[in-house]
Amino acid sequence: MGAGKSTLGDEAARLSGRPFLDLDREIERRHAPVAELFERGEPEFRRVEEELAAEVLSSPEPAVIALGGGAVLSESTRAVLGRRAFSVWVDVDPAEAWERVRGSDRPLARDESTFRNLFAERQLLYDQVSSTRVRNVDDVLLAALEIEVARGRLSDLDMQGQIAVIADEHVLELHPLSFEPSEVHAVPRGEAAKTPSVLARLWADLELDRSGTIVGYGGGSTTDVAGLAAATYLRGVRWLAVPTTLLGQVDAAIGGKTAVDLAAGKNLVGAFHYPGGVVVDPDVLATLSEAQRREGMAEVVKAGLLAGRPLWELGEDEMIRGAAAFKAGVCLGDPFDEHRRAILNLGHTFAHALEAATGYEGMSHGSAVALGLLAALRLSGRSTEVVEEVLAPQPVAVDGDRAWAALQRDKKSQRGELRLVLLGEDGPLVAARPAAEVRAALNELIAD
Numbered sequence: 001m002g003a004g005k006s007t008l009g010d011e012a013a014r015l016s017g018r019p020f021l022d023l024d025r026e027i028e029r030r031h032a033p034v035a036e037l038f039e040r041g042e043p044e045f046r047r048v049e050e051e052l053a054a055e056v057l058s059s060p061e062p063a064v065i066a067l068g069g070g071a072v073l074s075e076s077t078r079a080v081l082g083r084r085a086f087s088v089w090v091d092v093d094p095a096e097a098w099e100r101v102r103g104s105d106r107p108l109a110r111d112e113s114t115f116r117n118l119f120a121e122r123q124l125l126y127d128q129v130s131s132t133r134v135r136n137v138d139d140v141l142l143a144a145l146e147i148e149v150a151r152g153r154l155s156d157l158d159m160q161g162q163i164a165v166i167a168d169e170h171v172l173e174l175h176p177l178s179f180e181p182s183e184v185h186a187v188p189r190g191e192a193a194k195t196p197s198v199l200a201r202l203w204a205d206l207e208l209d210r211s212g213t214i215v216g217y218g219g220g221s222t223t224d225v226a227g228l229a230a231a232t233y234l235r236g237v238r239w240l241a242v243p244t245t246l247l248g249q250v251d252a253a254i255g256g257k258t259a260v261d262l263a264a265g266k267n268l269v270g271a272f273h274y275p276g277g278v279v280v281d282p283d284v285l286a287t288l289s290e291a292q293r294r295e296g297m298a299e300v301v302k303a304g305l306l307a308g309r310p311l312w313e314l315g316e317d318e319m320i321r322g323a324a325a326f327k328a329g330v331c332l333g334d335p336f337d338e339h340r341r342a343i344l345n346l347g348h349t350f351a352h353a354l355e356a357a358t359g360y361e362g363m364s365h366g367s368a369v370a371l372g373l374l375a376a377l378r379l380s381g382r383s384t385e386v387v388e389e390v391l392a393p394q395p396v397a398v399d400g401d402r403a404w405a406a407l408q409r410d411k412k413s414q415r416g417e418l419r420l421v422l423l424g425e426d427g428p429l430v431a432a433r434p435a436a437e438v439r440a441a442l443n444e445l446i447a448d
Ligand SMILES: NC(=O)c1ccc[n+]([C@@H]2O[C@H](COP(=O)([O-])OP(=O)(O)OC[C@H]3O[C@@H](n4cnc5c(N)ncnc54)[C@H](O)[C@@H]3O)[C@@H](O)[C@H]2O)c1
Pocket: 168, 170, 171, 174, 189, 190, 191, 194, 218, 219, 220, 221, 222, 224, 244, 245, 246, 247, 248, 251, 252, 253, 254, 255, 256, 257, 258, 259, 266, 267, 284, 285, 286, 287, 288, 289, 292, 295
């Protein structure tokens, strides 16, 4: 009571594109005000609450549900929660909660000592039904995709059982593992790990049986290939991602996409295979080069623009949590990239076109995304100040016609218009813009 479940639930639902249902409000909508039901006796209220909880929890449609503070008193509700829900405990200081509910019409919040006793009594039950405690919406979204962000976590990481670590060879040297896994498979650093031949070598060398776990330890390249090895080896085994780049921690290790490259293009062979957990330790970023950090910052700025939150102004830990949570929310709402996840392409249409025009050499993906964000903001009628200040993108010397041809191939223009991710008044949207305007925006990114 007074923990903020309704506010947090509403926000988590919005960010994960799911419907939100507040059980108390639903009871009031269908039956009578909670205070009135309580007047008929608490058992009557609990009966109605239990019935409705069973109904909403059995709905096949994924939803975010805020339960009343006493709903867990019912054994059958606890059992349904165990079977059907991922539950989090909204942690709040009892004094703060009391301040929020005192003077309200809540039947069980008439005096402070009753309130505090209830709070104490229910703790054990909350602990029993929930996977974790949360304080804000970032915590909720991270927990829902089993993403843990904790400084120093890698130094006490201990994994038991059959564990095969697939690691970037350079990362393994810089940050040796704190435990001894049953197998370690070093892969070449960076993009060179994402090849069919590296994948085939992993298939041949892995010794795990189906109960084992693969751990991907490195940047996005390593987690991409390790995830694909996990998706395919023995028809699929569990895996964990331990991303060691900023880009990996806020983007690549989140959302279940795994892949290797073909000669014809990047990420052309892959699978969706969500990791069973993502361990994010910001300490590991201390050895990252400035250039590699910028790769990640481009995605942080993108996430902040999409979320409408200046994530780039936060300290490193909160920035990583916020950006990772934003991506987690989008992926929860569209786990297999069928609709809403398209918004994550903000600026990427231009970025891909510029990269293609350079023949994928001579310009980093992060610099291309930074330029792409400039173009997307201009076409959205928004200020580009943040991108200029945080990412300082410089126009790139490429053949404009080549970049334009690549962009059109990518977007298949229809009746002289191109569909792009833009930022509208109420957030991101996919909208059509006249080809001439898009071409002009592209030209602005190209050095004379
Ligand atoms: N699956 C997805 O959803 C997704 C999303 C975005 C990007 N990606 C993929 O991610 C890849 C790019 O990944 P990336 O930018 O994270 O880097 P990376 O894995 O390509 O590594 C880049 C370099 O950083 C080094 N490195 C890694 N961790 C380090 C550390 N802690 N200290 C010092 N050096 C370190 C590596 O050795 C390597 O030299 C691309 O292949 C891209 O396609 C995937």
